[in-house]
Amino acid sequence: MELQDGLSPVVDSGDDILVPMDDVREHLVVVGNGMAGCRAVEELLARDSVRYRVTIFGAEPHVNYNRIMLSPVLAGEKTFEDIIINDRAWYDDNGITLITSDPVTAIDRAAKTVTSQSGRTIGYDKLLIATGSDPFIIPVPGKDLPGVISFRDMKDVDSMLAAAEAGKSVGGGEAVVIGGGLLGLEAAHGLTLRGMKVTVLHIMPTLMERQLDEAAAWLLKNALEGRGQTILTGADTAEIYGEGKVEGVRLKDGTQIPASLVVMAVGIRPSVALAREAGLDVGRGIKVDDHMVTSDADVLAVGECVEHDGNVYGLVAPLWDMCRSLADGLTDRHTGYKGSVTSTKLKVAGLDVFSAGDFSGGEGCEDIVLRDASRGVYKRVVVKDDKIVGAVLYGDTADGGWYFDLLKRGENVSDIRDLLIFGQAFAQGGGALDPKAAVAALSDDAEICGCNGVSKGQVVACIEKGACSLDAVRAGCKASASCGSCTGLVENILSVVLGDDVQSGPKTMCKCTSFGHDDVRREIVAQDMRSIPEVMQKLHWSTPDGCSSCRPALNYYLLCALPGVYVDDQQSRFVNERMHANIQKDGTYSVVPRMWGGLTNPRELRAIADVVEKYDAPMVKVTGGQRLDIFGIKKEDLPAVWADLNAAGMVSGHAYGKSLRTVKTCVGSEWCRFGTQDSTGLGVKTERMTWGSWMPHKFKIAVSGCPRNCAEATIKDFGVVCVDSGYELHVGGNGGIHVRVTDLLCKVSTEQEALDYCAAFTQLYREEARYLERTAPWIERVGVDYVKQRIVEDDAGREALRARFLYSQSFSQDDPWAERAAGANTELHQHLDPISIAAE
Amino acid sequence: MELQDGLSPVVDSGDDILVPMDDVREHLVVVGNGMAGCRAVEELLARDSVRYRVTIFGAEPHVNYNRIMLSPVLAGEKTFEDIIINDRAWYDDNGITLITSDPVTAIDRAAKTVTSQSGRTIGYDKLLIATGSDPFIIPVPGKDLPGVISFRDMKDVDSMLAAAEAGKSVGGGEAVVIGGGLLGLEAAHGLTLRGMKVTVLHIMPTLMERQLDEAAAWLLKNALEGRGQTILTGADTAEIYGEGKVEGVRLKDGTQIPASLVVMAVGIRPSVALAREAGLDVGRGIKVDDHMVTSDADVLAVGECVEHDGNVYGLVAPLWDMCRSLADGLTDRHTGYKGSVTSTKLKVAGLDVFSAGDFSGGEGCEDIVLRDASRGVYKRVVVKDDKIVGAVLYGDTADGGWYFDLLKRGENVSDIRDLLIFGQAFAQGGGALDPKAAVAALSDDAEICGCNGVSKGQVVACIEKGACSLDAVRAGCKASASCGSCTGLVENILSVVLGDDVQSGPKTMCKCTSFGHDDVRREIVAQDMRSIPEVMQKLHWSTPDGCSSCRPALNYYLLCALPGVYVDDQQSRFVNERMHANIQKDGTYSVVPRMWGGLTNPRELRAIADVVEKYDAPMVKVTGGQRLDIFGIKKEDLPAVWADLNAAGMVSGHAYGKSLRTVKTCVGSEWCRFGTQDSTGLGVKTERMTWGSWMPHKFKIAVSGCPRNCAEATIKDFGVVCVDSGYELHVGGNGGIHVRVTDLLCKVSTEQEALDYCAAFTQLYREEARYLERTAPWIERVGVDYVKQRIVEDDAGREALRARFLYSQSFSQDDPWAERAAGANTELHQHLDPISIAAE
Incomplete structure (x- = not known):
């Protein structure tokens, strides 16, 4: 089809194009009738309503509508008419030729023409590409099925x-x-x-x-x-x-x-096919300069299809910024686009979600967090170098715009730092308000603790009766004892009443919370919490997602509290536990297969020898825990190594975990001239019972066949020393930095009792020790008498502990190696090329 | 040659036999002109000089001489004439026909004749075989060479x-x-x-x-x-x-x-060929009854050629007993021979050696020992059930006869028990003399301690100045401080002076001696003693050959004092050290090859797997000391097992010894993210330096790469904990019955220093700890400050200790397995059939 002139400025697909033959203005052709293309024209018209003759091609049959409002249309909250931005009248009023349902399919930059799907070819002086983006379709079987x-x-x-x-x-x-x-x-x-x-x-x-x-x-x-x-x-x-x-x-x-x-x-991908075929520079998007000019000075681009300074955008606000710069450029203003900072609001009725800027944290970043479990509110502002760099709000997004404005303007917030999180009204209303002064000004009947209904007066009375610490107040009047959201208020009241005489409370779990380990564990059970974020929200964590101290602890506490229910959070585990192997200095891993009670056989020895050679392991070594350790296995070889070891009958030795490590044994009565009982057999049974269990910390067991104690049972977490008349059970030993000799728990007569007491003791430790607390400091803290009372004196309690341990174990004793070897978590085992260092 | 009669009663070889034709007496033919044959004839003649006509055949050209006096002849102390017992006149005077240089070669019992080498055949009524014995010639190449x-x-x-x-x-x-x-x-x-x-x-x-x-x-x-x-x-x-x-x-x-x-x-073998060919009953010797009659009533035998009641004799005294019984029998007396108890004296001028009876000891036996080092005297009397059953005397054999007499008579010696060892004169002279009374009766200038020239008066003065114990006397006036032979005297003086106020001294090495370990070690060096019997003699051991406590200790002390000189006494070692493997309950052995620093490799693992299968080992197990232990190896398979392990490059792990056991290591800076130094490398070097060394007790080393101390270095005898700035050296730890945490010895900067200090410390322990004293009790006894003074503060001393250790090691680091595998001590590895139990 030839280039045709006509008079009608607005055309539907199939109509001919009619433009005044006598219009000698520069012709701006816009490819794309969406939000970016039309907004660009709007901005242009606002600057110079007559300079360009404008033609817009649209692929859809519609006038320009607000694509981001499709959700309310789907939801039935709005109609299509409600979301139209530029109706037909706007095109007509502004002399714009609109061609709908006819996407441009080719650009001839030499001839300065575009050709559409229907065959129209028209010339341009300036071409604006605003093709937006395409949805990304994941390449799975069935992706093209109807529906x-x-x-x-x-x-x-x-x-x-x-x-x-x-x-x-x-x-x-x-x-x-x-x-x-x-x-x-x-x-x-x-x-x-x-x-x-x-x-x-x-x-x-x-x-x-x-x-x-x-x-x-x-x-x-x-x-x-x-x-x-x-x-x-x-x-x-x-x-x-x-x-x-x-x-x-x-x-x-x-x-x-x-x-x-x-x-x-x-997700979406910038729609760049047209531009690429036209020979324009294309990266992730169509490359543009600060004036939205592509590699061809007469071709511009705007919206989701462009790449500016390495960035592509999928939100609406940057589009507006781009359109302003574009229009400035086309009208010889040279403000230039400097990139956009984005914010997001989820448009789902009743859910207030706001996000802006960078919340990845990292070096120099500080998180200010406010949580209000009763209102379901979470607010987080990320501050770096006294400026807000990011914000995430949930449940109360009223201040989102204010934070976003401070962020975009790079405002110094140091003066209002302490009050920032309470929002614009509070922070700007009181200036540099002293939180203590605010608390002091509260009336005595002001409610401090909503959970337990405690007033300021009751808190003060409690303090005046002698409570000198947060913990004492919690114990005395329950304020701050449940969700902890009023902890700051209570601390301020303490400070107001006592001045410097406030005593610091017991150690909290970490800096993310005002609660200690035991409080957290108690509340996890009491409130039936089932995930790490739930704990953090309900207990008012002061950080957005915890830290490397609390996350593994919470993961363990939940795992311990909810066997078979809680889904282990891999991201809350240390790398060794994620990889099920010990990472070494050079980034390779060491692999320790389990050998029950330290026993092995020719088949296992040969399998290990084979693995060493097949995977070129530079070292194989006997461990202090009576196992063999293969060093220098590459991450990507781990599943294959495990498959080979599995094939020889071996499973993970958990040498990497906060879990049962090994059960050391001596040879006992079967072989040793001094052995009084079958220590090896008991050791094997003990290891079969306890392996795979996650613990507050690593846990070592040993069974010695006589008091000569060749298995060094008296420096283990749980040690059995066989004697002629039965089994001495020892607990709380340690052989590491600080050697601690076990306490004698009790003596039992039968092997089954030894196993039962071991299970019960292990579960008591699992349930009551703090994460990363070995049995030695735990027992020193709670006292061996307490442990005896629970394990030795309380028969029913011991039986219940044992039953809980065995129930928990019913979910734990799957070999993680076999799972990985079978293909689970393959992403963890990808090969990463080492960063190459240029040779000089 | 026919039977001939003649007149001459004495014939030389080659002469005809002339006997009176009219002599109708019973003809006694004696085969053998030695001590037994002639003595038998003498005894017979003494009883009845006419009843028998006697003919004696001799193989030698001589008349009967005293064979046991050949030694003095050889020595030049006597001439042949001096040792003739029966000269020609005796034969003549008694009418005995002597045929010399013509041994009897055949007996025809049916015809009742004997035939000699020269062809003489003569009849007998009674035949007496007294062929004596033949020297035993060991069947080695060259045994028939002239010379x-x-x-x-x-x-x-x-x-x-x-x-x-x-x-x-x-x-x-x-x-x-x-x-x-x-x-x-x-x-x-x-x-x-x-x-x-x-x-x-x-x-x-x-x-x-x-x-x-x-x-x-x-x-x-x-x-x-x-x-x-x-x-x-x-x-x-x-x-x-x-x-x-x-x-x-x-x-x-x-x-x-x-x-x-x-x-x-x-040795000698009874000469039985003639009797066997004649069809007589022959066992080890010619079987005779109590009247020296063989299985043929007309044939008798006497001397070294006979077996009586299962016994054969090679000494002279039993011969005389036999001859008396024989003569009784031939003259119709029926006293009967009841076997002999023997005693021995060595006929070497200037050497007094006496032995009688059974000195093998055993259940119910008591040894009474007297040693006098200065006179070179050793006396031992073995008493059982109040009777003397054996005696060994050296240097003073005057009482040998008396003891032998008491022994033979089975005399009850309980009344003279305390004085028995002092001999007949003392024991019988004083009756039940009180040794204290004897001491009290001594004059003040009587010498008590010959070694140090201390008189009774000086001892008494020393006691009166406050010395209340043997040890205090030794320290105060040197009495009994050297050889100890006057210990009994000093103890009696103490008792006389102080009565019940005598304090018992420090613990002695064992009940065999009055000296403690340190005294013995000091004297070994001071007196340059070089064997266990020498120590026992010079330090007046109260037992003949020590006990299971002192023998291994002395062996170790000598080995430590005389590296390269002292020859290890296998009999003074515990079974595990003799066998170089650990004996197990069922009599099989466990075998632990050395793995330097706990490192191994596929070749070793496969070799171990092969051994397990080839020798049908029922169990293989990792040890707490980072090695692999193969159980259930039969004694006779040990050399082959070792050869196989040697072939794979492995040597003995000394898991059985009072010696360096293993050096445990963690992986250190080569692999571990926390490692500060190359702990594995240092561990391997340390093990290479210390392996094979014999010690007072087992000795364990560990090297941990950081203070996390995964190698558990702080419960080892010598432990290294690597830190960023160097190496902490720890000593005296123990992980067995009584856990003891190490003391910090010092910190050093370099690996070489760590090795040097380790060598010096090890040698100090080797030289100064008591046998079977681990480093833990040793350090508790001498104090860690003392150890620091020797190892840390005294640079020259440390260097000397190190040098002595390395010198000693130059003799120790031969693999005992390789020696055994090559054929050494094969007798230890014989198969013994288990006692078969009759099936009913």
Whole structure:
């Protein structure tokens, strides 16, 4: 088709283009009728309404609408009309030629023309590419089945509404949304409101991980689950299945989720095909300068399709910034685009979620956190060099804009640092208000502790009766004893009443919380908490996601409290426990297979020899714990090594874990001239019973066949010394930095009793010792008499402990090596090329 | 030749036999003109000088001479004429026909005739076989070479004299006597006196082991060596070499001893060939009843050729007993022979050696021992059930006869028990003399301690000045401080002066001595003692050969004091150290190969796996000391197991010894993220330096790469804890029955210093700790400050200790397994059939 002139400025697809033949203005052709393209034209018109003749090509049949408001349309909160930005009148009023349903398919930069799908070819003086982005479709089998859609435009919304409508005949229908980001959750919300049973699959451990930290993400997940959605995190889609149409999704772990609709909302990719074919510079997006000019001076680009200074953007605010700079450029102003800082709000009714800036933390960053468990509020402001660099708000996002403004302006917040987290009204209202003064000004009947209904007057009375520490106040009047959110208030009251006489309380778990280990464990059980973020939220953690001290501890406490229920959080484990091997100085791993009671056999020895040679292990060494240790195994070889060792009958020796390490034995009555009992046999039985158990710290057992004690049982956590008349049970020994000799727990007559007492003692330690507390300091803290009272004197209690240990073990005794060798957590075992260092 | 009659009663070989034709008396033919045959005739004649007509056949050309006096003849102390018992006149006077140089070669019992070598055949009514014994010739190559003789008759003496004479032209000549029994030593003595250079080879560990205990044998050996003889015990002859004549003897250990004369004196065998051919009952000897009648009523036998009641005899006294019984029988008296108890005296001028009865000791036996080092006297009387059952005397044999008489008569000696050892004069003279009364009666200037010249008055003065114990007296006036032989006297003086106020002294080494460990070690060095019997003699051991406490201790002290000089006494070692493996309950052994620093490799692991399967070991197990332990190896398989392990490059792990056990290590800076130094490397170097060393007790070392102390270095005898700035050295830890944490010795900067201090500390422990004293009690006894003073503060002293340790190690670091695998001590590894139990 030839270039044609015409008069009508607005054309629908299929119509001819009519432009005044006498218009000699520069012709600006805009490829893309979306939010960025139209906003660019708006900005341009605002600066110079006559300089350019404008033609806009759109792929959709619609005028420009607010794409980010598709969610409310899906949700039934708005209609399509509600979200139109520029109606037909705007195009007409501004003399813009709009060509809909006819995407541009080629650019001839030499001829300075564009050609559309329908065959139209028109010339341009300036070309603006605003093609936006395409949904990313994960390349799984079944991705092209009917019923698999994305969530990008009104057509997608129509498909979803049709599916929901169809589902009504079968009780609502089932939908799967793949992607737990902003878009996916909005889709899920809309589909839920439309009556569908929705499952969200998210491959990462937490929802909206690019916008939310773990704490906010947990609150969000908790709320979405409360609304009936099923949220599966760490869910890796293997296949979309169905005969002729979608019937469901199968995950890599084998789970199947039936669905008549699958919405892929895993992300977007800048739409760059047109620009690339035209020979423009393209990286992740179409490369532009600060004036949104591409590598061709007459071709500009704006919106989600561009890459500026290495960044691409998928949110609306940067688009507006780009459009302003573009318009400035086209009108000979040279302000230039300097990149954007973004913020996010989730548009889901009743859920207030706000995120802005960088919350990855790191060197020099300080987190200010406020949690209010009763209101479901989490606020976190990240400050670096006295400036806000990030903010995450959940439950109360009223101050999101204020924080975002401070962030964008790079305002120094040091003056209002202490009050910042309480929001604009408080921080700006009181100036540099002293929190103590604020507390002092409270009336005596002001409620301090909402959980326990304690007034300021009651707290003061408690202090005046002699409570000189936070802990004493907690014990005396219960203030701050439950959720801890009023801890700061109580501390201020203490300070006001006592001045310097305030005593510091017992050591808290870490700097993230005002609670000690025992408090946390008690509350985990009392409040039936089931995840780390839940604990942090309900106990008002002062950090967003804890620290390397509290996370492994909480993970352990939850694991201990909820055997078979709590899902282990790999990210809260030390690298050795994640890898199920000991990382060494050079980044390789050492591997220790289990040898029950230290016994081995030719098959195992040969298997180890084979592994050493096959995987080129530079060293193999006997350990002090009576096992063999293979050194220098590369991370990516671990699963294969384990498979080989498994094949010879060996499982993980847990030499890397806060867990039962080894049971050392001497040879006992079977062989030794001095042996009084079958110490080796008892050692094997003990190890079979206790292996795989997670503990507060590493745990070592030994069984010596006579008082000569060749297995060194009296410096072990649990040691058995066989004597002629039975078994002496010893506890709380340590052979490391500070050697501690065991205490004698008691003497028993039979092997079964020795095993029973061992199980009960182990469980008491598991339940009551603090994380990273070996049995030695634990027993020194609680006293061996206490342990005797629980294990020796209380028969029913001992039996209950033993039963709980064995129940817990029923979930623990799977070989993690076999799981990994079979393909679990393969991402942990990828090969990483060492960073190459340039040779001079 | 026909039977001939004649008149001449005495015939020489070749002469015809002339007997009176009219003599119708019973004809007694005696085969053998030696001591037994002639003595039997003498006894017979004494009873009835006419009843029998007597004919004696002799193989030698001589009349009957005293064979046991050949030694003095050889020695030049007597002539042949001096030792003739029955000269020609005796034969003539008693009408005895003597046929010399014509041995009887056949007996025809049916015809009742004997036939001689020269062809004479004569009839008998009664035949007396007195063929004596033949020297035993060991079946080695060269045994038939000219110059190899035995020591049985005058012909042998003549050969020896000729050799000595020939030797004079070459400065004396060299002779080897094989056999360190009575006969051999007498031959050696004679040859020495005749000017030859004599070497005695004895296969057993001590001389005259059938007559002497170890203590007496040591004194004897010492005396013989003092006379210029070379005595080699444990010497196993491989070959007598020479071209056409003897040139020397080669031992199995390769030693060669040049000699122009070799005397075999290893024992005698009853001469039974004639009797066996005649069809008489023969066991070890010719079987006779109590009247010396053989299985043929007309044939009798007497002397060394007979076996009576299971016994054969090689000494003279039993012969006389037999001859008396025989003569009684032939003259119709029926006293009967009841066997003999024997005693022995060595007929070597200046050496008084006496032995009688059974000195093997055992259940219910009590040894009474008197030693006088200054006089070179050792006396031992073995008492059982209040009767003397054995006696060994050396240096003073005056009372030998008295003891032997008491022994033979089975006299009850309980009344004279306390004085018995002092001899007949003292015991019988004073009746039940009170030793205290005897001491009280001594004058003040009576010498008590000969070594130090201390009089009774000086001892009393010392006691009156406050010395209340043996030890205090020793310290105060030196009495009993050297050889200890006056200890009993000093104790009695203490008792006389102080009554019940005598304080018991410090613990002695064991009940065999009044000295403590430190005294013994000091005297070993001071007196340059070089063997266990020497220590026992010089320090007046109260037992003949020590006990299981003092023997291993003395062996160790000598080994430590005389590296490269003292020859280890296998019999003074515990079974595990003898076998170089750990004996187990069922009599099998466990085998632990050394793995330097706990490091191993595929080759070793496969070798161990192979051994387990090849030798059907029921168990293989990792030890607490970072090694692998193979259980259930049969004693006879040990050398083969060791050869297999040697072939894979492994040596003994000394898991059985009072020696360096293992050096435990953690992985250190090479691998561990926390490691500060190369603990594994240092551990390997330390083990290479210290392995093979014998110690007062087992000795354990560990090297930890950081203060986390994974190698548990602070419960080891010597522990190194690496820190960033160097090496902390810890000593005196223990992980057994009583856990003891190490003391910090010092900190050093370099690996070499750590090794040097380790060597010095080890040597200090080796030299100063008591046998079976671990470092922990040793350091508690001497104080860690003392150890610091010696090792840390005294640079020259430390260096000297280190040098002594390394010198000692230059003799210790041979793999005992390789030696055994190569054939050493094979007798230890024989298979013993288990006692079979009859199945019902």
